[in-house]
Amino acid sequence: MPSLRSLPEAKAKAGPGEKVKVILEKDVAGLGEEGTVVEVADGYARNYLLPKGVAHTATPGNIRKWEEMKKVAGRKNEKGKQKALKIAEKLKGVEIVMEREMGEEGKLFGAVTTQDIAEEIRRKFRQDIDHRKVELEEPIRVIGLRQVILKLHPQVKIPLKVEVKKK
Known part of the structure; x- marks a missing residue:
């Protein structure tokens, strides 16, 4: 069975005490709001944030996807607001x-x-x-x-x- 480090979400070279960048999927107290890119300890990311679905690794591809999702959600929200105003x-x-x-x-x-x-x-x-x-x-x-x-x-x-x- 492959270790967590071989999964695409985890950095292959990050070892104990090293930091990895993640995109928060939800607000995390003391860490940041949804959508922010934060740097956390490798173990915290591997053992808590990634398995619980609270964050994804901040790869360039994931960052682009997240930005696109935010744009689409913003457009939907604006359309809903305009309809509500009418x-x-x-x-x-x-x-x-x-x-x-x-x-x-x-x-x-x-x-x-x-x-x-x-x-x-x-x-x-x-x-x-x-x-x-x-x-x-x-x-x-x-x-x-x-x-x-x-x-x-x-x-x-x-x-x-x-x-x-x-x-």
């Missing part, structure tokens, strides 16, 4: 009215959930919004006006008024 513009200042049956004590039969709000947006405004993008601390169980946050993108959030009325 949706935010359409939904800016909108109030959603939800009608629900009520019991004798003034409580709703069922609650208004993020899924209900997303479905109402889909129905009224023809915007397909994932219910997980609606930030609601807990389902709405009483009539009245509430403000929720619609998180369309990490950098695009809009307030949305939701009014629950008696049917």
Whole structure:
């Protein structure tokens, strides 16, 4: 069985106490953030970073691949942000009215959930919004006006008024 040093990820000539350069795949406390090239002890790279998938050896080819992946991810993120801004513009200042049956004590039969709000947006405004993008601390169980946050993108959030009325 070949030793770890014969694997492509490990430097063939690095011995005990020598340093190798690695590209971090994830943030590592005390070492660096994702995507940075750092120099670490050979043993730390071989025994922890490489086997756990936290880093890859910083070969010229791996560095080029990593840079290309960052560019592609940046373009995707920008497209997603632009799409979110268009949706935010359409939904800016909108109030959603939800009608629900009520019991004798003034409580709703069922609650208004993020899924209900997303479905109402889909129905009224023809915007397909994932219910997980609606930030609601807990389902709405009483009539009245509430403000929720619609998180369309990490950098695009809009307030949305939701009014629950008696049917």
